[in-house]
Amino acid sequence: xxxxxxxxxxxxxxxxxxxxxxxxxxxxxxxxxxxxxxxxxxxxxxxxxxxxxxxxxxxxxxxxxxxxxxxxxxxxxxxxxxxxxxxxxxxxxxxxxxxxxxxxxxxxxxxxxxxxxxxxxxxxxxxxxxxxxxxxxxxxxxxxxxxxxxxxxxxxxxxxxxxxxxxxxxxxxxxxxxxxxxxxxxxxxxxxxxxxxxxxxxxxxxxxxxxxxxxxxxxxxxxxxxxxxxxxxxxxxxxxxxxxxxxxxxxxxxxxxxxxxxxxxxxxxxxxxxxxxxxxxxxxxxxxxxxxxxxxxxxxxxxxxxxxxxxxxxxxxxxxxxxxxxxxxxxxxxxxxxxxxxxxxxxxxxxxxxxxxxxxxxxxxxxxxxx
Amino acid sequence: xxxxxxxxxxxxxxxxxxxxxxxxxxxxxxxxxxxxxxxxxxxxxxxxxxxxxxxxxxxxxxxxxxxxxxxxxxxxxxxxxxxxxxxxxxxxxxxxxxxxxxxxxxxxxxxxxxxxxxxxxxxxxxxxxxxxxxxxxxxxxxxxxxxxxxxxxxxxxxxxxxxxxxxxxxxxxxxxxxxxxxxxxxxxxxxxxxxxxxxxxxxxxxxxxxxxxxxxxxxxxxxxxxxxxxxxxxxxxxxxxxxxxxxxxxxxxxxxxxxxxxxxxxxxxxxxxxxxxxxxxxxxxxxxxxxxxxxxxxxxxxxxxxxxxxxxxxxxxxxxxxxxxxxxxxxxxxxxxxxxxxxxxxxxxxxxxxxxxxxxxxxxxxxxxxxxxxxx
Amino acid sequence: xxxxxxxxxxxxxxxxxxxxxxxxxxxxxxxxxxxxxxxxxxxxxxxxxxxxxxxxxxxxxxxxxxxxxxxxxxxxxxxxxxxxxxxxxxxxxxxxxxxxxxxxxxxxxxxxxxxxxxxxxxxxxxxxxxxxxxxxxxxxxxxxxxxxxxxxxxxxxxxxxxxxxxxxxxxxxxxxxxxxxxxxxxxxxxxxxxxxxxxxxxxxxxxxxxxxxxxxxxxxxxxxxxx
Numbered sequence: 001x002x003x004x005x006x007x008x009x010x011x012x013x014x015x016x017x018x019x020x021x022x023x024x025x026x027x028x029x030x031x032x033x034x035x036x037x038x039x040x041x042x043x044x045x046x047x048x049x050x051x052x053x054x055x056x057x058x059x060x061x062x063x064x065x066x067x068x069x070x071x072x073x074x075x076x077x078x079x080x081x082x083x084x085x086x087x088x089x090x091x092x093x094x095x096x097x098x099x100x101x102x103x104x105x106x107x108x109x110x111x112x113x114x115x116x117x118x119x120x121x122x123x124x125x126x127x128x129x130x131x132x133x134x135x136x137x138x139x140x141x142x143x144x145x146x147x148x149x150x151x152x153x154x155x156x157x158x159x160x161x162x163x164x165x166x167x168x169x170x171x172x173x174x175x176x177x178x179x180x181x182x183x184x185x186x187x188x189x190x191x192x193x194x195x196x197x198x199x200x201x202x203x204x205x206x207x208x209x210x211x212x213x214x215x216x217x218x219x220x221x222x223x224x225x226x227x228x229x230x231x232x233x234x235x236x237x238x239x240x241x242x243x244x245x246x247x248x249x250x251x252x253x254x255x256x257x258x259x260x261x262x263x264x265x266x267x268x269x270x271x272x273x274x275x276x277x278x279x280x281x282x283x284x285x286x287x288x289x290x291x292x293x294x295x296x297x298x299x300x301x302x303x304x305x306x307x308x309x310x311x312x313x314x315x316x317x318x319x320x321x322x323x324x325x326x327x328x329x330x331x332x333x334x335x336x337x338x339x340x341x342x343x344x345x346x347x348x349x350x351x352x353x354x355x356x357x358x359x360x361x362x363x364x365x366x367x368x369x370x371x
Numbered sequence: 372x373x374x375x376x377x378x379x380x381x382x383x384x385x386x387x388x389x390x391x392x393x394x395x396x397x398x399x400x401x402x403x404x405x406x407x408x409x410x411x412x413x414x415x416x417x418x419x420x421x422x423x424x425x426x427x428x429x430x431x432x433x434x435x436x437x438x439x440x441x442x443x444x445x446x447x448x449x450x451x452x453x454x455x456x457x458x459x460x461x462x463x464x465x466x467x468x469x470x471x472x473x474x475x476x477x478x479x480x481x482x483x484x485x486x487x488x489x490x491x492x493x494x495x496x497x498x499x500x501x502x503x504x505x506x507x508x509x510x511x512x513x514x515x516x517x518x519x520x521x522x523x524x525x526x527x528x529x530x531x532x533x534x535x536x537x538x539x540x541x542x543x544x545x546x547x548x549x550x551x552x553x554x555x556x557x558x559x560x561x562x563x564x565x566x567x568x569x570x571x572x573x574x575x576x577x578x579x580x581x582x583x584x585x586x587x588x589x590x591x592x593x594x595x596x597x598x599x600x601x602x603x604x605x606x607x608x609x610x611x612x613x614x615x616x617x618x619x620x621x622x623x624x625x626x627x628x629x630x631x632x633x634x635x636x637x638x639x640x641x642x643x644x645x646x647x648x649x650x651x652x653x654x655x656x657x658x659x660x661x662x663x664x665x666x667x668x669x670x671x672x673x674x675x676x677x678x679x680x681x682x683x684x685x686x687x688x689x690x691x692x693x694x695x696x697x698x699x700x701x702x703x704x705x706x707x708x709x710x711x712x713x714x715x716x717x718x719x720x721x722x723x724x725x726x727x728x729x730x731x732x733x734x735x736x737x738x739x740x741x742x743x744x745x746x747x
Numbered sequence: 748x749x750x751x752x753x754x755x756x757x758x759x760x761x762x763x764x765x766x767x768x769x770x771x772x773x774x775x776x777x778x779x780x781x782x783x784x785x786x787x788x789x790x791x792x793x794x795x796x797x798x799x800x801x802x803x804x805x806x807x808x809x810x811x812x813x814x815x816x817x818x819x820x821x822x823x824x825x826x827x828x829x830x831x832x833x834x835x836x837x838x839x840x841x842x843x844x845x846x847x848x849x850x851x852x853x854x855x856x857x858x859x860x861x862x863x864x865x866x867x868x869x870x871x872x873x874x875x876x877x878x879x880x881x882x883x884x885x886x887x888x889x890x891x892x893x894x895x896x897x898x899x900x901x902x903x904x905x906x907x908x909x910x911x912x913x914x915x916x917x918x919x920x921x922x923x924x925x926x927x928x929x930x931x932x933x934x935x936x937x938x939x940x941x942x943x944x945x946x947x948x949x950x951x952x953x954x955x956x957x958x959x960x961x962x963x964x965x966x967x968x969x970x971x972x973x974x
Contacts, residue, residue: 053775054501056774056775056776056781057502057771057774057775058501058502058505058506058774059505059506059509059774059780059781059782060505060781060782060783061781061783061785154384154386155386158386158408158728162408232499232500233499233571235499236729318768318771318772318775319764319768321500321501321502321771322500322502322565322764322767322768322770322771323499323500323569323571323764323767324495324498324499324500324566324569324571324572324575325498325499325500325571326571326574326575327574327575327727327729327730328408328727328729329408329727330571330574330575338756338757431819434817434852435817435818435819435852436819437850437852438819438848438850438852439819441850502771502774509782512782519794519797520794520796522796522798522851523794523796523797523798523851523864524797524798524849524851527848527849527850529850529851529852537851537855538796541795541796561770564766564767564770565766565767565770565771566767568763569763569764569766569767570756570759570760570763570764571760571764671856
């Protein structure tokens with residue numbers, strides 16, 4: 001960001017007198033605003049796509065009245081939520097009640113900062129990329145717990161407790177499943193991980209095909225991460241048919257909207273992490289996007305990245321409408337007795353592989369056979 | 372109530388699974404006392420839908436009460452209509468024409484299919500899989516179309532009459548019924564592939580709320596709840612009424628295939644298998660149906676002889692028993708309706724001890740209760 | 748739990764999930780699997796015999812009150828007076844379709860088959876009064892007054908003829924009463940035929956006439972029940 005600020009000050013004579021920190025700060029705000037707009041648009045459109053996909057799977061049409069083919073439904077929903085009465089239950093803890101949605105939203109949105117959208121399109125290429133994402137998405141737990149507690153409602157409390165248990169338990173498999181990608185790239189930074197999958201191998205350069213253990217890693221990550229985002233089959237915290245919307249139950253209006261948006265934001269983060277770590281990120285197949293002129297390289301890589309990420313989101317929606325939900329003890333059992341051992345075994349496998357084969361994946365070895 | 376477990380004192384929570392709840396199949400209130408997620412006591416509180424149907428029965432005539440039986444179990448309205456008709460005919464010893472009995476059996480079994488579709492759909496929706504519910508509804512629309520053809524209404528049929536049925540099947544009804552059966556039979560396999568044997572679904576249902584056979588009989592459970600515990604008692608075979616003796620079908624019994632015998636999964640599978648058996652019965656009925664009148668001659672202001680009768684028929688949710696006392700006038704003197712859902716509430720408290728809150732939903736769904744039947 | 752059972756669990760979970768996902772994928776992709784009927788642009792074809800709103804053909808209705816007595820929820824109410832020809836003349840006929848439960852019992856018992864179900868089902872309204880269908884547009888009191896006048900005229904004529912007949916002789920007395928009765932009856936039925944059938948447009952009738960008819964036929968009904 002500083003480098004960009006310096007180049008901007010040099011390029012635009014008007015800003016010569018402005019101190020560097022001010023320009024940097026301004027740039028940061030602008031970039032954050034851009035990402036916020038993207039996030040909100042994605043979350044809105046995502047909710048619409050979810051309903052349309054649900055309609056298709058359930059032999060019906062989704063929303064189709066507002067706008068052509070129902071495309072403006074999310075705007076109508078957004079406006080409706082904003083215009084609703086601000087209800088706070090009588091004996092609720094007012095400060096916590098108001099604070100909770102922001103924690104959830106910030107926890108989900110802050111992770112957008114390190115998402116590698118394209119060759120040069122990343123808000124902040126932190127050298128602790130994955131570590132940062134894992135840390136920041138844990139803020140969601142606090143938000144959900146606060147919501148459950150402060151609603152002064154036993155159902156909300158149950159939902160909040162379940163959510164806390166679930167999200168915290170599934171952080172371990174998520175982290176363990178992402179480490180193979182880190183080991184292969186040698187760095188926590190997401191741009192480095194994506195670049196480690198580039199090269200002339202094209203689609204086979206993906207971490208998915210690197211070795212059998214990373215293959216399983218991908219599915220383990222996807223399953224565990226779906227639990228992180230409270231998607232069916234892991235949507236106990238907001239189990240509509242049991243807990244009447246769980247921790248959300250007393251929320252209405254835009255506060256509910258923030259929870260709802262943060263759910264889709266989390267979905268996007270999961271999709272982007274799995275794309276970046278396992279599916280080659282923004283690497284255009286058989287191309288080196290860095291060699292193209294700045295704008296075309298970025299455009300292509302952005303397109304490829306978004307295509308992959310949206311496919312993952314669609315798969316999450318597909319699974320959501322197929323499976324029933326797990327009971328809370330079965331959920332915990334699955335996390336601790338199945339996913340955690342499996343991810344540990346996986347990690348061990350990847351480490352051994354990298355040691356034995358000196359970091360080379362199967363496609364690389366086959367390619368080297370042919371010279 | 373505070374319990375000390377080592378150093379941490381805990382307290383039991385009293386939660387109200389209120390009349391308004393997405394999964395209580397109506398306005399059922401369950402007062403849960405839980406220790407965290409584990410339920411220590413679950414007391415059902417019924418009566419939110421009490422409309423005094425039995426009292427209304429004392430003020431209207433026998434023919435006028437027929438539409439009220441529609442509202443007794445609105446998902447199996449044909450079965451309730453026919454139960455009332457059979458009860459009054461038993462009391463007054465009226466001969467019903469054979470074609471009418473065949474038509475009654477056809478619509479009762481079709482209604483059994485559509486009722487079990489809702490039971491299946493709402494159960495899976497309670498468990499979190501929202502898709503099979505819509506598939507079930509779509510199938511049910513076809514059944515509703517058939518009923519619309521035969522009696523003119525899609526939910527509250529008022530089809531049976533004392534002495535027969537209100538109208539003959541219009542031309543094309545029997546062919547359309549056969550078409551529907553051919554269309555529907557492979558769908559049951561699709562549902563089994565989609566959700567019935569899905570590991571998550573099986574795990575939610577297996578070994579939950581096991582009711583041994585003796586207990587089921589002792590608590591007076593009927594219908595699929597009883598058969599799910601392994602007791603092969605079906606009124607259509609053991610106390611065969613109407614033309615059921617003429618049909619060849621199996622009594623579906625729980626087998627403990629994915630857990631213990633008598634758990635929620637068994638009750639669920641009994642309903643799925645019963646749909647198959649109903650298809651068989653309807654096929655046989657459509658093939659064997661004779662020609663003839665559809666309504667016996669019954670005087671307009673019908674006065675049955677003085678006496679009392681208890682007639683029970685196999686409705687999708689259990690046995691619907693009608694105890695009817697007549698004093699020779701045009702209105703019944705007293706009528707009492709015993710429904711399968713109401714007796715299922717008997718065993719609710721016992722069977723839910725030690726389950727988790729999510730299992731309460733599974734239990735309610737496995738009993739396939741419907742509140743109008745419980746509250747009348 | 749042994750290792751074999753453990754691996755079995757995982758494999759079974761994956762296989763059953765995949766089977767389910769294949770089915771939902773087929774539905775998601777196949778455009779023929781959309782069964783939604785987009786009401787109100789597309790409408791369901793109502794089959795014959797559908798039990799929709801009730802309609803009474805006033806011309807054929809004989810005011811026998813069978814429908815009133817049979818209705819389990821007392822949604823039909825009618826007022827009638829005996830006309831000069833000894834036949835009942837309908838003064839008002841109201842059906843409260845908000846109360847009606849579309850059971851069809853009234854249609855079944857109607858002797859002249861004037862009461863029938865239509866295929867109408869769309870009459871959502873904002874007030875309950877709009878849901879009461881009045882099948883006779885003219886005010887009930889006016890009809891009763893008119894019929895009373897006709898009856899009085901017929902009675903007066905009959906009295907005159909009887910007096911004239913008593914003076915003229917026994918034979919002449921037989922013919923005129925039936926003739927005048929017929930004429931009076933034809934007049935009365937012509938009068939009722941003139942009244943336009945307004946069964947499906949209840950909006951212009953005041954609610955007072957809706958309240959009034961409830962009293963008389965209900966009394967008649969209770970009397971019947973007490974027998």
